[in-house]
Amino acid sequence: xxxxxxxxxxxxxxxxxxxxxxxxxxxxxxxxxxxxxxxxxxxxxxxxxxxxxxxxxxxxxxxxxxxxxxxxxxxxxxxxxxxxxxxxxxxxxxxxxxxxxxxxxxxxxxxxxxxxxxxxxxxxxxxxxxxxxxxxxxxxxxxxxxxxxxxxxxxxxxxxxxxxxxxxxxxxxxxxxxxxxxxxxxxxxxxxxxxxxxxxxxxxxxxxxxxxxxxxxxxxxxxxxxxxxxxxxxxxxxxxxxxxxxxxxxxxxxxxxxxxxxxxxxxxxxxxxxxxxxxxxxxxxxxxxxxxxxxxxxxxxxxxxxxxxxxxxxxxxxxxxxxxxxxxxxxxxxxxxxxxxxxxxxxxxxxxxxxxxxxxxxxxxxxxxxxxxxxxxxxxxxxxxxxxxxxxxxxxxxxxxxxxxxxxxxxxxxxxxxxxxxxxxxxxxxxxxxxxxxxxxxxxxxxxxxxxxxxxxxxxxxxxxxxxxxxxxxxxxxxxxxxxxxxxxxxxxxxxxxxxxxxxxxxxxxxxxxxxxxxxx
Amino acid sequence: xxxxxxxxxxxxxxxxxxxxxxxxxxxxxxxxxxxxxxxxxxxxxxxxxxxxxxxxxxxxxxxxxxxxxxxxxxxxxxxxxxxxxxxxxxxxxxxxxxxxxxxxxxxxxxxxxxxxxxxxxxxxxxxxxxxxxxxxxxxxxxxxxxxxxxxxxxxxxxxxxxxxxxxxxxxxxxxxxxxxxxxxxxxxxxxxxxxxxxxxxxxxxxxxxxxxxxxx
Numbered sequence: 001x002x003x004x005x006x007x008x009x010x011x012x013x014x015x016x017x018x019x020x021x022x023x024x025x026x027x028x029x030x031x032x033x034x035x036x037x038x039x040x041x042x043x044x045x046x047x048x049x050x051x052x053x054x055x056x057x058x059x060x061x062x063x064x065x066x067x068x069x070x071x072x073x074x075x076x077x078x079x080x081x082x083x084x085x086x087x088x089x090x091x092x093x094x095x096x097x098x099x100x101x102x103x104x105x106x107x108x109x110x111x112x113x114x115x116x117x118x119x120x121x122x123x124x125x126x127x128x129x130x131x132x133x134x135x136x137x138x139x140x141x142x143x144x145x146x147x148x149x150x151x152x153x154x155x156x157x158x159x160x161x162x163x164x165x166x167x168x169x170x171x172x173x174x175x176x177x178x179x180x181x182x183x184x185x186x187x188x189x190x191x192x193x194x195x196x197x198x199x200x201x202x203x204x205x206x207x208x209x210x211x212x213x214x215x216x217x218x219x220x221x222x223x224x225x226x227x228x229x230x231x232x233x234x235x236x237x238x239x240x241x242x243x244x245x246x247x248x249x250x251x252x253x254x255x256x257x258x259x260x261x262x263x264x265x266x267x268x269x270x271x272x273x274x275x276x277x278x279x280x281x282x283x284x285x286x287x288x289x290x291x292x293x294x295x296x297x298x299x300x301x302x303x304x305x306x307x308x309x310x311x312x313x314x315x316x317x318x319x320x321x322x323x324x325x326x327x328x329x330x331x332x333x334x335x336x337x338x339x340x341x342x343x344x345x346x347x348x349x350x351x352x353x354x355x356x357x358x359x360x361x362x363x364x365x366x367x368x369x370x371x372x373x374x375x376x377x378x379x380x381x382x383x384x385x386x387x388x389x390x391x392x393x394x395x396x397x398x399x400x401x402x403x404x405x406x407x408x409x410x411x412x413x414x415x416x417x418x419x420x421x422x423x424x425x426x427x428x429x430x431x432x433x434x435x436x437x438x439x440x441x442x443x444x445x446x447x448x449x450x451x452x453x454x455x456x457x458x459x460x461x462x463x464x465x466x467x468x469x470x471x472x473x474x475x476x477x478x479x480x481x482x483x484x485x486x487x488x489x490x491x492x493x494x495x496x497x498x499x500x501x502x503x504x505x506x507x508x509x510x511x512x513x514x515x516x517x518x519x520x521x
Numbered sequence: 522x523x524x525x526x527x528x529x530x531x532x533x534x535x536x537x538x539x540x541x542x543x544x545x546x547x548x549x550x551x552x553x554x555x556x557x558x559x560x561x562x563x564x565x566x567x568x569x570x571x572x573x574x575x576x577x578x579x580x581x582x583x584x585x586x587x588x589x590x591x592x593x594x595x596x597x598x599x600x601x602x603x604x605x606x607x608x609x610x611x612x613x614x615x616x617x618x619x620x621x622x623x624x625x626x627x628x629x630x631x632x633x634x635x636x637x638x639x640x641x642x643x644x645x646x647x648x649x650x651x652x653x654x655x656x657x658x659x660x661x662x663x664x665x666x667x668x669x670x671x672x673x674x675x676x677x678x679x680x681x682x683x684x685x686x687x688x689x690x691x692x693x694x695x696x697x698x699x700x701x702x703x704x705x706x707x708x709x710x711x712x713x714x715x716x717x718x719x720x721x722x723x724x725x726x727x728x729x730x731x732x733x734x735x736x737x
Contacts, residue, residue: 377632380632384628388606391605397608398608398611402581406608406610409610413609413658413664415662415663417663
C-alpha cells in the first residue's frame with residue numbers, strides 16, 4: 001500500500017502532463033463542437049483538480065492527496081471525451097469515465113496515512129473491478145448504431161473497438177458494474193462519515209475537510225452510477241428533473257464538484273499547521289511517511305491522550321495527598337499541643353501550687369516540708385519522663401544520630417509483641433528515607449500490638465536495587481483494613497511523596513503483611 | 522575527686538557543679554562544647570568528666586566526646602554522661618568504648634543530689650553507673666522477659682542492680698541482704714544465663730546489659 005512511496009518528490013512534471021492533458025482534451029472537445037458551457041465548467045474542474053493536487057503535492061510531498069488529485073484531474077478529463085463526436089475519442093471517454101472516484105474512495109478510507117482495512121481493500125478492489133468491467137463492456141460490447149438502431153441511425157457514432165457487440169451482455173455488464181460502483185461508493189460514504197464522527201476534535205480540523213470532500217465525490221459517484229444502472233435497465237431517468245431546476249442544477253453540480261479538490265487541499269495543508277500533538281504526526285508525515293511510522297505517530301498521539309488522562313488523575317491525586325499531608329501536619333501539631341498542655345503544663349502548674357503550699361507550711365509545720373518536697377521531685381520526674389517520650393515521638397534523636405538500624409532496634413525492644421529483626425542496611429540512607437521507614441515500622445508495630453492479636457512479628461529492612469525494602473509481617477488474625485483509622489494512611493502519602501511504594505495484605509486469618517519500597521537516591 | 526563539667530546549658534552546668542562541690546569534689550573547669558571539653562581533659566587530666574550528651578555541634582556530640590575520652594585516656598578519666606535520651610544503645614556504646622569508670626544517667630537524676638554524687642564518685646573510682654530507667658527499658662522488652670524467665674524474681678532484681686553498675690556491696694545494702702548472699706545469687710544468675718563472670722565491674726555491666734539487650 002502506498003502510492004506515496006513510488007511517486008516522485010517533484011510534482012511538476014506530472015502536474016504539467018496532467019494539466020496539458022486536461023487542456024488538450026477539452027480543446028479537442030471544443031473543436032469537436034461539444035456544448036461550450038459544459039466544456040468550460042468541465043475544464044475548470046479538471047484544472048482545479050490538477051492545480052490543488054500540485055499545491056498539495058508540493059507542500060506535503062509525503063501525503064497521497066497531491067498525486068491522487070493530479071491523477072484525478074487527468075482521469076476527469078478523460079471522461080470529457082464522452083460528449084464529443086470524434087471517433088474513437090468518444091469511445092475512450094465513455095469507456096474510461098469515473099475512474100477518478102477510485103482515487104477519492106482511496107483518500108476517504110486512508111487519509112492522512114492509514115492502512116486500508118480488510119473491508120477497505122474489498123471496497124477499493126470491488127469498485128475498481130466494477131469500473132474495469134464497465135470499461136470493457138463499453139469498449140468491446142457496444143456500438144450505438146448497431147446496439148441501439150432506434151436511437152442512433154447508422155453512420156452517426158461508431159465504436160471501432162466493438163468486436164463483441166452484444167446488447168444483452170453490454171447492458172448486463174453496465175447494470176451490474178454500475179450497481180457495484182453505487183454500492184461500494186455508499187460503503188465509502190458510510191465509512192467516511194464514521195471516520196468523521198469518530199475523529200477527536202483536535203484532528204477533525206485536518207480529517208474533516210478531506211472527509212467532506214471525499215463524501216461529496218462519493219455521493220456523486222453513487223448517484224451517477226445508480227442513474228446509469230437504472231436508465232440502462234428501465235430506459236427512464238432515475239430522477240425526473242423539472243425543467244425549471246435544470247439550469248440551477250447545471251451550476252450547482254459543478255460547484256459541488258469543485259468543493260471536492262478544495263476541501264481535500266485544505267485538509268492536506270492543515271496536516272502540518274495544526275498545533276499540539278498532531279504536529280508530531282504531521283512532522284513524521286513530512287519525512288519518510290512510511291505507513292508504519294505514521295501508524296506509530298498516530299498511536300503515539302492516542303497514547304498521548306491516555307497519558308494526559310493519566311496525568312490529570314495523578315494531578316488530582318497529588319492535590320488530594322498534598323491536602324492530606326497539610327491536614328496531617330496540623331493534626332500532629334494539635335496532638336503535640338495537647339500533650340504539652342495535658343502533660344508538662346499540668347505538672348508544672350501542680351508544682352507551682354505545691355511550692356506555694358510549702359512556703360506556707362514552712363511557717364506553720366516545718367516538719368512536713370521535706371516529705372512535701374519529695375512529692376514535688378516525683379512530680380517533676382514524671383513531667384520530665386513525659387517530655388522525653390513526647391520528644392521521642394516527634395523525632396527520635398537516635399534516628400538522626402545513629403541511623404535507621406539502631407532506631408528500629410529501639411522500636412523492636414519497645415514492642416509488646418516479640419519482634420524478629422532482620423536489618424541489612426550497609427550504611428546510612430538519605431534522611432527522608434530513614435525517617436519515613438522509621439515511622440512505617442513504628443506505626444506497623446503499633447497496629448500489630450493494638451489489633452493483630454499476633455504472637456510474633458517479623459521486621460525486615462533490606463537494601464534492594466536503588467532503594468530500601470521494608471517488610472513487617474505478623475502472624476495475627478489479619479482481615480483488618482489496616483489503613484482505616486491508623487497513622488498508615490498518612491504514611492502512604494509520605495511514601496508517595498518520596499516516589500516509593502506501599503502495600504498492605506491482610507487476608508482473614510492470614511496475618512498482616514506490610515510491604516514498602518522507598519528510593520534511596 | 523577532680524572533675525570537669527561539660528554542658529551547653531548554664532543552668533544544668535551550675536546545678537551539677539553545686540552538687541559536686543557540696544559533695545567535696547574539686548571542679549577543675551567547665552566546658553560548653555565537646556571541643557572545649559576534649560581540650561580541658563587533655564590539659565587537666567581529671568578523675569571524672571560529667572558530660573551532657575547534647576552539646577554543640579550535634580545532638581550527641583557529648584557522647585562522641587565521652588567515647589573518645591575513654592579510648593584515649595583509658596581508665597584514668599571516668600566519664601559520666603547525662604542524657605535526655607532513654608537509649609540503651611548509647612549506654613552500650615559507652616560501655617564498649619574502653620576500660621575504666623563509665624556512667625550513663627538520665628538528666629532527671631540531677632534532681633537527686635545524693636544519687637548523682639554517689640554515681641559520680643563510683644565512676645570516678647572506675648566503677649559504672651547505668652540509669653535504672655535504661656536498665657528497665659532493656660529488661661521490659663518482651664524478648665528479654667522471655668530470656669529472663671529462668672530467673673527468680675529476686676534474682677531478676679539483683680540482675681537489674683548489677684546492670685546499673687552497682688557493686689555486690691551496694692546491691693547487698695540496697696536489698697538489705699548480706700554480701701555473701703549477693704555473691705551467691707550473682708554466681709547463680711551468671712550460670713543460669715550462660716554468662717562468664719568478670720572480676721572487673723565494667724566488664725560485668727557490659728556483659729549483663731549486652732545479654733539483656735539480646736546482643737550476647
